[in-house]
Amino acid sequence: MGVGVFAQLCGLLFNNDGSRYATQLYLGLFLPALLLLVGLRLAPPFWRQTPAVTFFMLIGWVLISTLFDSSQDEFGHTFKILTLIALYLFAVGNLVRNERYFHTLLLGAVTVAVLFAWLTLYYQFVVLGKSMEYSKFRWDRLHELGWAGLADLRHPIIAGLYYGVFAIMLSYLFVHFKLSIWQIALIVVAMFGLSAYILYTASRGAWFSLAAGGGILLVSFNNRKSWSLLVLSGLLLLTAILLFWPEIQAERQVGLSNREYIWAEWLRRFPDFWLLGAGSGAEFKFRFPSGYTVFHSHSLYLQLWYEYGLPGVILFALFIASLFWKGWKCRAQPIAKLGVALLVFAMVAMVSDIYAIFLRPNPYWVVFWFPVGILLGVRLKDDEVQLSESLVTR
Secondary structure, three states: OHHHHHHHHHHHHHOHHHHHHHHHHHHHHHHHHHHHHHHOOHHHHHHOHHHHHHHHHHHHHHHHHHOOOOOOOOOOHHHHHHHHHHHHHHHHHHHHHHHHHHHHHHHHHHHHHHHHHHHHHHHHHOOOOOOOHHHHOOOEEEEEEEOOOOOOOOHHHHHHHHHHHHHHHHHHHHHHHHOOOHHHHHHHHHHHHHHHHHHOOOOHHHHHHHHHHHHHHHHHHHOOHHHHOOOOHHHHHHHHHHHHHHHHHHHHOOOOOOOHHHHHHHHHHHHHHOOOOOOOOOOEEOOOOOOEEOOOOOHHHHHHHHHHHHHHHHHHHHHHHHHHHHHHEEEEEEEHHHHHHHHHHHHHHHOOOOHHHHHHOOHHHHHHHHHHHHHHHHHOOHHHHHHHHHHOOO
């Protein structure tokens, strides 16, 4: 099952065939998770916790929304997707309960991500000779390795968010473990590669998400390494602002990349869908005067309300709040701090860059559902004895 989670986390990088990736997930992740779930008689203690209950309430409403006339999603297909998500959460949650194994999994996934980040930088800027100047790379942003279809994340925004998750994981490994000088040196090189990749995606959503999630992670650990890294990051940020002030001004002129027109149209249509929503998978079509058409509201929060109405928004808010509350109660555990930091990363990204979460396995599973699985898996110390009797990590 751990191999399957590993494939889900970084298989998007070393697979250039969608069917191969799907086969790896079904055989290495979903099937073992299902067998374990059946073997544990559906693992009631895992699903009785408040975040899991609110999760089932949320996906229950999602299924009901597929029955609306304007829904674009079929009930059977949506049920399959939601079942896969539940199995994924169960798999991640169980792996979290074996900290040593989970940390090995994190290290392996981060290593693969760092390797492909550096390979992409080398291939794009050295082999292909692309310019590293802002005025040029701003319009030719990173999102793929560019060779043999590997590490192709389809869009710079998705690529920035995806690699941002691994940057937070790497920061976690740095502040949590006692490291030797050479290990610290390797982490510095690795972080430089990830940071450079994220920078050259020119994805402001990924930048802000990384700053928010990384900041929460470092503050929550509250040790010498975390505060040193926080101060160093602040100094580097200040230096970057001074050195790249003209580029920052150019980004300000870009503004919201015309999202404000989409959001204004969402607000204009609000009376038509605010209560029950337009139905699961309903497209929010908006046509710009230039003729360019978008099919979603470019904000997960707005899209959720558009598709699932007020009940969906309330249930989603309860789900997220219950996850943060559990993270707070388990804040003494390092893995819980990682889960909260990654969830903060996802919540910031959802403001403008993530448009859907109830989809088949894709990069957004890494951004959102992975931290959800982490927080479902962490447990209060008082519950360890009871849960260890009913949940076995395999």
